[in-house]
Structures are given as structure tokens and as C-alpha cells.
Amino acid sequence: MKPVKVGICGLGTVGGGTFNVLTENNHDIARRAGREIIIEQVGTRRPNPACDTSNTQVTDDIFAVAENPEIDILVELIGGYDVARELVLKAIENGKHVVTANKALIAVHGAEIFAAAKKAGVTVGYEAGVAGGIPVIKAIREGLAANHIERVAGIINGTGNFILTEMRDKGRDFDDVLQEAQALGYAEADPTFDVEGIDAAHKLTILSSIAYGIPLQFENCFTEGISKITRDDVQYAEELGYRIKHLGISARTSTGIDLRVHPTLVPLDNMIAKVDGVMNAVAVKGNAVNDTLFCGPGAGAGPTASAVVADIIDIAREISIEPLAFNSLEDVRVLPIEEVETGYYLRMQALDKAGVMARVASILSNNGINIEAIIQKEPAEGEILVPIIMLTHKVQEKVMNQAIAEIEDYGDINGSVTKIRVEHLN
Ligand SMILES: NC(=O)c1ccc[n+]([C@@H]2O[C@H](COP(=O)([O-])OP(=O)(O)OC[C@H]3O[C@@H](n4cnc5c(N)ncnc54)[C@H](O)[C@@H]3O)[C@@H](O)[C@H]2O)c1
Numbered sequence: 384m385k386p387v388k389v390g391i392c393g394l395g396t397v398g399g400g401t402f403n404v405l406t407e408n409n410h411d412i413a414r415r416a417g418r419e420i421i422i423e424q425v426g427t428r429r430p431n432p433a434c435d436t437s438n439t440q441v442t443d444d445i446f447a448v449a450e451n452p453e454i455d456i457l458v459e460l461i462g463g464y465d466v467a468r469e470l471v472l473k474a475i476e477n478g479k480h481v482v483t484a485n486k487a488l489i490a491v492h493g494a495e496i497f498a499a500a501k502k503a504g505v506t507v508g509y510e511a512g513v514a515g516g517i518p519v520i521k522a523i524r525e526g527l528a529a530n531h532i533e534r535v536a537g538i539i540n541g542t543g544n545f546i547l548t549e550m551r552d553k554g555r556d557f558d559d560v561l562q563e564a565q566a567l568g569y570a571e572a573d574p575t576f577d578v579e580g581i582d583a584a585h586k587l588t589i590l591s592s593i594a595y596g597i598p599l600q601f602e603n604c605f606t607e608g609i610s611k612i613t614r615d616d617v618q619y620a621e622e623l624g625y626r627i628k629h630l631g632i633s634a635r636t637s638t639g640i641d642l643r644v645h646p647t648l649v650p651l652d653n654m655i656a657k658v659d660g661v662m663n664a665v666a667v668k669g670n671a672v673n674d675t676l677f678c679g680p681g682a683g684a685g686p687t688a689s690a691v692v693a694d695i696i697d698i699a700r701e702i703s704i705e706p707l708a709f710n711s712l713e714d715v716r717v718l719p720i721e722e723v724e725t726g727y728y729l730r731m732q733a734l735d736k737a738g739v740m741a742r743v744a745s746i747l748s749n750n751g752i753n754i755e756a757i758i759q760k761e762p763a764e765g766e767i768l769v770p771i772i773m774l775t776h777k778v779q780e781k782v783m784n785q786a787i788a789e790i791e792d793y794g795d796i797n798g799s800v801t802k803i804r805v806e807h808l809n
């Protein structure tokens with residue numbers, strides 16, 4: 384069989400990793416693909432010191448790769464929305480298959496890209512875009528294809544999980560850990576995508592589309608990041624038997640699809656609570672298989688390259704990667720966050736005087752909200768404010784927002800109430 388020729392655009396963390404995995408594992412890869420895979424050309428602005436490109440054609444014009452008639456598969460690893468979209472559409476127009484790790488591109492421009500690929504009869508692989516090295520797209524699309532999927536939930540941003548873990552275990556500062564995640568190549572070019580939940584929302588949008596056969600709809604995903612989580616919240620959650628994790632959660636409900644990304648209290652005995660550092664974990668519940676959990680490194684050069692190269696091998700083996708069930712997408716409604724039901728962790732600062740706790744409890748109870756646990760701390764030396772922390776049973780978000788507004792209006796509570804959602808994932 385004739386070799387498959389690959390053009391890699393972008394030679395940064397993932398591009399460099401892909402170059403090296405294709406080179407170093409060349410023998411195993413050829414055996415699995417049934418033919419040799421050759422790096423025909425690399426398009427990059429800057430050389431990558433970790434890659435020996437002395438025997439490879441290198442250009443600084445990525446569009447030359449999309450125009451190169453020798454190339455069968457264009458691997459897009461430059462990141463971002465606009466140039467990447469143009470590059471990928473150009474490659475498809477020229478009859479090339481595409482492999483990308485760019486979840487932002489797929490979540491936002493996927494429908495247009497998949498339609499162009501279908502028309503041109505080529506494949507678009509994006510396994511590396513979701514949960515890095517974990518083959519979770521393949522798992523849902525192929526391994527769990529028999530199931531009616533009921534829920535997909537998990538840790539899908541490595542940088543965020545790394546930050547929360549280091550803050551909890553070593554008491555490190557948020558900014559300091561973020562800088563380390565950037566140096567390790569985990570973070571997005573714009574790290575607010577990681578810390579504000581945008582990257583996780585891109586990934587959850589893609590996972591949900593595959594799991595439920597619904598259109599990609601990033602704009603309908605409720606998104607909240609970890610930037611407001613304090614070390615106190617992390618510690619109080621642990622005292623209550625929970626761990627704060629940044630989760631993407633999507634589920635079918637009787638009224639629509641629940642689609643949201645936010646910091647979440649998870650019970651300490653749940654497997655997801657134990658997934659630390661840059662590791663990701665995705666729990667998928669199918670009606671036949673029941674609960675499954677996929678765990679592994681969510682970011683970094685090697686793990687992400689592992690997924691990129693797996694897609695290249697599938698294409699070389701002529702396994703067509705059907706991006707989404709094009710002809711049968713169901714337009715199911717996505718629930719607005721106000722209609723979502725969860726438990727809540729609440730933290731507030733109260734004046735240290737009699738009756739305050741009773742008043743807060745009565746506001747919650749008048750709104751039909753049941754309290755599961757309360758912690759009231761001693762005031763610090765010379766302080767007149769004491770923190771009150773509460774856990775509630777499940778209630779609709781709009782009811783909780785109403786109760787919080789009443790608590791914040793009450794004169795003996797200082798400032799705003801911190802609210803973090805709780806999920807038992809069972
Ligand atoms: N880093 C990870 O762990 C990881 C994991 C999964 C997915 N991703 C995704 O992979 C993609 C690449 O991420 P990365 O971390 O490797 O980024 P990076 O910044 O390390 O690498 C991108 C490279 O592309 C080059 N580039 C960008 N625009 C270019 C242009 N117009 N012409 C020529 N070169 C250009 C840059 O110079 C850089 O070397 C992104 O879409 C990212 O979201 C990254």
C-alpha cells in the first residue's frame with residue numbers, strides 16, 4: 384500500500400508532540416495503520432527545539448501545506464478560530480482529510496466544517512480536542528454506540544484541575560499555579576479560556592453533540608469558571624465531606640438537555656473527586672452499559688499527540704470518522720440554567736449576634752429549600768463577622784437565586800452570598 388503523507392501545521396506543544404510520536408513510534412504506527420505514515424511537510428512560524436526537522440520540508444506558510452498536492456492529511460495544530468477555520472476549509476476543498484486538536488474550532492465552526500467535509504468526501508478527526516489523551520470520543524461514538532446515553536459528566540480541563548489540586552494540597556496561589564500550567568504547555572494561548580470555563584464548555588458542547596445526537600450549540604452551554612473559588616471554600620467543602628472540582632455536566636431530563644460547566648462540590652467518595660492534577664475523567668452513563676468512567680491525562684504534548692496520531696492512523700486504515708450523525712440530529716431544547724435543579728453550597732459573612740442563623744434558615748425554608756448541613760465558624764480575633772456555610776438539598780436554580788436575594792437584603796448579612804453547585808453523580 385502506498386504511504387500516507389501528513390502535513391503538520393503548528394509545531395508548538397501538540398504539533399511538536401505529534402511530530403515526535405509519529406517519528407519515534409513510526410514502526411508500531413505503520414504496523415497498525417497497515418502502511419507507512421510520512422511527515423511530508425511542516426508549516427510553522429517558529430522551529431521547536433524538541434523536534435529534529437532536519438530531514439523534513441519546513442515552511443512558514445501554513446496555507447502552502449493546504450495547497451501541497453502530495454499531502455493526504457492536514458493536521459491543524461495552530462489553535463484559534465479564524466485562521467484555523469480558513470486553513471481547514473482550504474484543506475478540505477483540496478480533498479485532504481483533516482485532524483485537529485482544536486476544540487474551540489469544532490465547537491463553534493464544526494457544523495460548517497463537517498458539511499464541507501461531507502461534500503468533499505473527506506474525514507475530520509478531533510479526538511485530541513476533548514479530554515486530551517483519553518479516547519473518549521471514540522468510546523462514545525464506537526464503544527458505546529449501542530446505548531441511549533443519559534449523562535456525560537466530568538473533569539475536562541486539565542489546567543483547571545491542576546490549579547484546584549495544587550491550591551488544595553499545597554496551599555499555593557492561583558496565579559502561581561496557572562503560570563506553572565502555562566510553562567508545562569497545558570494552558571490555552573489565552574488562559575482565561577481555561578480558568579473561566581470556556582475551554583470546558585467547548586469540550587462539553589462536542590461531547591453532548593456526539594452523545595445525544597444534537598447540534599453543536601456552544602452558545603447554549605451555561606459557563607462558569609474557577610477564578611472565584613477561594614481557599615476557604617476548598618477547605619469548608621472538605622470539612623463537609625466534599626471536594627470542589629470544575630465539571631462539565633450534561634444530561635437528558637424530561638424537559639430538555641441539561642448543559643453546564645461550573646465548579647461543583649462532589650462527594651469525597653466519588654471516583655471523580657480523586658482525579659487530581661492534569662488528569663481528566665469523564666463519566667458516561669448509557670442505558671445498557673450503565674456507569675462507565677474514562678480517566679487519563681487531559682493535556683500536554685505526549686497525551687494529546689497520542690490522540691492526534693490515533694486519528695491519523697484511523698484515516699490511514701480508511702476507517703471513516705463520521706463527525707456527527709449528520710442526517711439525524713435531534714433538535715432537543717437545552718435547559719436555561721434557571722430551570723436546572725441541583726444542591727447548593729452557600730457561604731456568607733454574618734454579624735456575630737443571636738438570631739442571624741435562625742433568620743437565614745427561615746428564608747431558605749420559606750422558599751421550600753431544605754438544609755442538609757450547617758457550619759458556623761468562630762469569629763477571628765477582633766472580628767465582628769463570622770462565616771456561615773450551608774449545604775442544601777436539590778432545588779431549582781431560580782428558587783435558590785430568589786432565596787439568596789432575600790438573604791443578601793437582610794441587614795445582618797454582609798456582602799454577597801457565595802453559591803457553588805453540588806452534584807452526587809449517582
Ligand atoms: N497544549 C495542550 O495540552 C493541548 C491539548 C489538547 C488540545 N490542544 C489544542 O491544540 C492546539 C495547539 O495548542 P498548543 O498548546 O500546541 O499551542 P502552541 O501555542 O504551543 O502551538 C501553536 C503553534 O502554532 C504556531 N502558529 C499559530 N498560528 C500560526 C500561523 N498562522 N502560521 C504558522 N504557525 C502558526 C505558533 O507559532 C505555535 O508554535 C490548540 O487548538 C489547543 O487548544 C492543546
Ligand SMILES: N[C@@H](CCO)C(=O)O
Binds near residue numbers: 514515571582
Ligand atoms: N488547555 C486545555 C488543553 C487540553 O485540551 C486543558 O488544560 O485541558
Ligand code: NA
Binds near residue numbers: 510516518519520
Ligand atoms: Na480525547
